[in-house]
Amino acid sequence: MKYYDRLIFELSKEGRTGYSLPRNPWKQSTNDIPAELQRTTDTGLPQVDELGVVRHYTNLSNMNFGVDTGFYPLGSCTMKYNPKINEEMAGLNGFKNLHPLQPAETAQGALELYYELNRSLATITGMAECTLNPFAGAHGELTGLMIMRQYHLLRGDLKRTKVIVPDSAHGTNPASAAVCGLDVVEVKSRPDGTIDIESLRSVLDDTIAGIMMTNPNTLGLFETRILEIAKMVHECGGLLYYDGANMNPLLGRCRPGDMGFDILHLNLHKTFSTPHGGGGPGAGAVGVAAHLTEYLPNPRVIRTADGRYEAVTGKDAIGQVSGFLGNYSVLQRAYTYILALGKEYIRYAGPLATLNANYIKEELKGDYKLPIDTLCKHEFVFDGLADTSTGVTTLDIAKRLLDYGYHAPTIYFPLLFHQSIMIEPTETESLETIDSFIAIMKKIAEEARTMPDELKTAPHNTPVRRLDETTAAKTPILTYTELKNQAE
Amino acid sequence: MNFSYFPHTEEDIQKMLERIGMKSLDDLYADIPQEVFFSDDKEYDLPSSYSEEEIRRRFAELESRNKNLTIFAGAGAYDHYAPSVIPYLLQRSEFITAYTPYQAEISQGTLRYIFEFQSMIASLTGMDCSNASMYDGATAAAEAVMMALASTRKKTRVLVSATMPEHVRKVIDTYAKYRGINITTVAHTEGVTSLEAVKAELAAGDVAGLLAPAINKYGIIEDFTGFADAMHEQKALFMVYADPSALAAIKTPGEWDADIACGDGQTLGIPMNFGGAYVGFLACKKEHVRKLPGRVVGATKDVDGKRAFVLTLQAREQHIRREKATSNICSNQSLMALYVTIYLALMGPKGLKEVNEMSYGGAHELYNRLIATGKFTPVFDKPFLKEFVLNTTLPVDKLQEALLKEGIFGALQTEEGYVSFCVTERRTPAEIDRLINVINTL
Numbered sequence: 001m002k003y004y005d006r007l008i009f010e011l012s013k014e015g016r017t018g019y020s021l022p023r024n025p026w027k028q029s030t031n032d033i034p035a036e037l038q039r040t041t042d043t044g045l046p047q048v049d050e051l052g053v054v055r056h057y058t059n060l061s062n063m064n065f066g067v068d069t070g071f072y073p074l075g076s077c078t079m080k081y082n083p084k085i086n087e088e089m090a091g092l093n094g095f096k097n098l099h100p101l102q103p104a105e106t107a108q109g110a111l112e113l114y115y116e117l118n119r120s121l122a123t124i125t126g127m128a129e130c131t132l133n134p135f136a137g138a139h140g141e142l143t144g145l146m147i148m149r150q151y152h153l154l155r156g157d158l159k160r161t162k163v164i165v166p167d168s169a170h171g172t173n174p175a176s177a178a179v180c181g182l183d184v185v186e187v188k189s190r191p192d193g194t195i196d197i198e199s200l201r202s203v204l205d206d207t208i209a210g211i212m213m214t215n216p217n218t219l220g221l222f223e224t225r226i227l228e229i230a231k232m233v234h235e236c237g238g239l240l241y242y243d244g245a246n247m248n249p250l251l252g253r254c255r256p257g258d259m260g261f262d263i264l265h266l267n268l269h270k271t272f273s274t275p276h277g278g279g280g281p282g283a284g285a286v287g288v289a290a291h292l293t294e295y296l297p298n299p300r301v302i303r304t305a306d307g308r309y310e311a312v313t314g315k316d317a318i319g320q321v322s323g324f325l326g327n328y329s330v331l332q333r334a335y336t337y338i339l340a341l342g343k344e345y346i347r348y349a350g351p352l353a354t355l356n357a358n359y360i361k362e363e364l365k366g367d368y369k370l371p372i373d374t375l376c377k378h379e380f381v382f383d384g385l386a387d388t389s390t391g392v393t394t395l396d397i398a399k400r401l402l403d404y405g406y407h408a409p410t411i412y413f414p415l416l417f418h419q420s421i422m423i424e425p426t427e428t429e430s431l432e433t434i435d436s437f438i439a440i441m442k443k444i445a446e447e448a449r450t451m452p453d454e455l456k457t458a459p460h461n462t463p464v465r466r467l468d469e470t471t472a473a474k475t476p477i478l479t480y481t482e483l484k485n486q487a488e
Numbered sequence: 489m490n491f492s493y494f495p496h497t498e499e500d501i502q503k504m505l506e507r508i509g510m511k512s513l514d515d516l517y518a519d520i521p522q523e524v525f526f527s528d529d530k531e532y533d534l535p536s537s538y539s540e541e542e543i544r545r546r547f548a549e550l551e552s553r554n555k556n557l558t559i560f561a562g563a564g565a566y567d568h569y570a571p572s573v574i575p576y577l578l579q580r581s582e583f584i585t586a587y588t589p590y591q592a593e594i595s596q597g598t599l600r601y602i603f604e605f606q607s608m609i610a611s612l613t614g615m616d617c618s619n620a621s622m623y624d625g626a627t628a629a630a631e632a633v634m635m636a637l638a639s640t641r642k643k644t645r646v647l648v649s650a651t652m653p654e655h656v657r658k659v660i661d662t663y664a665k666y667r668g669i670n671i672t673t674v675a676h677t678e679g680v681t682s683l684e685a686v687k688a689e690l691a692a693g694d695v696a697g698l699l700a701p702a703i704n705k706y707g708i709i710e711d712f713t714g715f716a717d718a719m720h721e722q723k724a725l726f727m728v729y730a731d732p733s734a735l736a737a738i739k740t741p742g743e744w745d746a747d748i749a750c751g752d753g754q755t756l757g758i759p760m761n762f763g764g765a766y767v768g769f770l771a772c773k774k775e776h777v778r779k780l781p782g783r784v785v786g787a788t789k790d791v792d793g794k795r796a797f798v799l800t801l802q803a804r805e806q807h808i809r810r811e812k813a814t815s816n817i818c819s820n821q822s823l824m825a826l827y828v829t830i831y832l833a834l835m836g837p838k839g840l841k842e843v844n845e846m847s848y849g850g851a852h853e854l855y856n857r858l859i860a861t862g863k864f865t866p867v868f869d870k871p872f873l874k875e876f877v878l879n880t881t882l883p884v885d886k887l888q889e890a891l892l893k894e895g896i897f898g899a900l901q902t903e904e905g906y907v908s909f910c911v912t913e914r915r916t917p918a919e920i921d922r923l924i925n926v927i928n929t930l
Contacts, residue, residue: 179816258524
């Protein structure tokens, strides 16, 4: 990676353009807009030629690391390979030019894809029906919780305003609950990150709307008492919400619907191989059990008795959570992925991801502290180095990995340990890649003893080195204008 | 394993299982209760694996059941020109296969384009700063409403203009219902938000803010003279929902002294693609920056003094604040933010102005020619840019059907029974002739 220090604004020169529009054939001009409604200030946009733009963004891309660059064991993010056929199918003109409101009879193919993907996700999760409208995992959580509230509201059960969230949950769980107007009741985890059933029992009453669970949990451990938990929550009148961030290891081997979950969300950008795109667009499909389908957000895509597809709205629906049918281009990719795997190969995605994780865990547990030494699913968590005498922290290890051409694992999450290193290899990584990663992790553990300062100042080989984050937050410089003003 | 996404050979699997002391892949699931284990005798209700050729055929089949129409409709999705450079650059795998730039040292590409995106959105809207993008315009508007409540003290109600685009209003209503936000619709007079109605609501003293569109659901360019002052007098926020493309031509939220601007970036050359993926934006005056939801990128330096960029102001966010966060959003619509950043870099001030010139010229041509058919009459006598509504003497379903037969999508019916049309720079004189010809046969 090579350091490249330009911003697009710094390539600007008066008189350059990078676009190509036809000659304007019309007589009327925006000069006719009343003067008091016209823009009088500069747009502040740069003026750059086409090659200038292409080189700039190509140079920027060279400072980035993606799954195609190298191993990306970022825990809880499921950075699996993003198949290229997905991209080809997402770029087809027969979809690209469709207006979202054009009549159903002119978009039957697009609606059929939505419907078929919906059915596929329902069978994979054991739910009755999904909505593909939510834009991301957190948006799926919010949608799912709205469905939970709607269920209670329409039953006239107005007291249920609390939702149980384990302390090991992703931060989005309590945040989504708050946006949905629910109060969070936190239950403590046992030392292994699984839910403490007794402390759960003590909070169950008629004010509980439901519980949000991640299974396997954020330590990568399966909640073995899930059936008992489901029974307890249902008996108290609550619903079970499944956070699908960790669905990948269960692909082909276990369905949340069979475990008793009523609502779930899936991250199509994790489990179903759509690219993470630098942080989006993703898709947060939400599935529900049969008794909740009427609450799914508008619009819903249905198949009519005569085999046509329609987008419909329902009177008991929670409402709309998106302008149209969600991040549709992401749905095209996820559908492609499911077709490619088919029922034969999808069964192996979960087991191979789990195999990779357990193999790394076994190989490295001597060098790194493994607080819970048991069978894991797709990911597991170390609590820093086994030898704590060197003063080398998880942050140092993460930064040193960058020097060796790896993306770092998720660090300092979950919060249950002080030096969490959360490793998720996914099923698309080969034994050779994993063995090389293990070798480097061992080397870093060794370096912590022999040359700790090298680690504490890592990375050394990246385009930029450790950043001053404190000043960035204290005096935020958020635009080019502010950057220029600061320089002056 | 004979499948192209799985590198494991049978030998690899055996070797790895041995290393962890297991005999079969099923042993990896020994912790799953037998009742819910999806054993080999169970099967998903899915088709068998498709080869690439079969996938292409399947999509060709689906495509054949979609119809590419000539788009004379807007209502939240607009058929603008997309420069060929953009999809090409978006496929750079270093961009598309990366995730959120947590490791700033190897994510300067993503961080820099987000910084550029924030800068462009801020200058286009006339605001001080912007976040790293939102899911879409509708959710950005919903977040703006929540932000207004968080930024003002002891205020409980948010005003939303009756002229807001319908799909945006629906999403706001959903968020408001569950969050417990009190929304009041303020009426319009003659198709534009009524300042009198706003002032009447403000008198109650409980209003946190007003959200109104720069270009409203009737296509009218609103005149916000006096709005910001009225809001600020009551210590309430003025929020403008804006089409960022149009802001090259019309007065900006900043010029109207708005506190928050939000909207959808789809108009910046993003293909309609049946409704997504698009990108929302949320920009504000600097004093509200710590209430902004979502990711924000800031400039800083590394230990060697090199200019660098980093995710910042994270104390607002869910992974630190959990249920007290400003929002539950933990991502952005990054790749689509890159899309519009490249679009704006290519178009520059002149290109974006030209897009508006052509859309305006075409829309006014169509407007005049529709009136000239004698089958349409004006609803409001107000300035518009590329979208407008009319009354028609024709039965709307017949009209739409006749247009569809000629491959034209237009004459959308609004809630009030008007018909709406939209013209972008992609529409040609020949296409307008064709549309008028259809109408002349009715």
